[in-house]
Amino acid sequence: MIFPGKKGAAALTAAAAKKTEAAPVIKSGVTLTAAAVLLLIFTGCSSLPVSQRPSSVESLVYRLHTGDAEAAADLTDVPFLLDGEILMTERDARLMWENLKKAPGLLADAKVLSITPAVPADYTKFSDSSDMRVFFERALPENPTLVEIETSFGRFLLLVSGKKLGIPVLAGMKGPIR
Secondary structure, three states, X not given: OOXXXXXXXXXXXXXXXXXXHHHHHHHHHHHHHHHHHHHHHHHHHHHOOHHHOHHHHHHHHHHHHHOOHHHHHHOEEEEEEEOOEEEOOHXXXXXXXXHHOOOOOOOOOOEEEEEEEOOHHHHHHOOOOHHHHHHHHHOOOOOXXXXXXXXXXXXXXXXXXXEEOOEEEEEEEEEEEO
């Protein structure tokens, strides 16, 4: 067996120390990276409001289509924007759904075309009126989102927001639009 001199032994000891120090750093670095990726995945999913998640919007449209007028009214927020009008009571919303349900297939096979957060300047998409401007400036619900869908009846613009039973609620509808 060959024994190194003092300088050689010191070099071997220093190399061994670096090797044992480097391993935990690399290991904890990999662990930290994996944890950061998982954190980004889970926080990314939860940071998007329900009203802006495509699957949640599709669930809302499906429930509005398949449910009766009462169930649809339960998923409708009041005040409610209908084209250029503002429905102020739950009774008005229920009556609206009773009438819309008379048009079978109104929301059947709906395809979501776009989902964008709503801002006060979007009032003109419903009506270029002072009532609509004031509503969008002062009464937009939580996490307002504009959703454009296409059905066999044409394209519709939906204003969705908040959540009820894990899906957004409908706060407005315009259409069919061209």
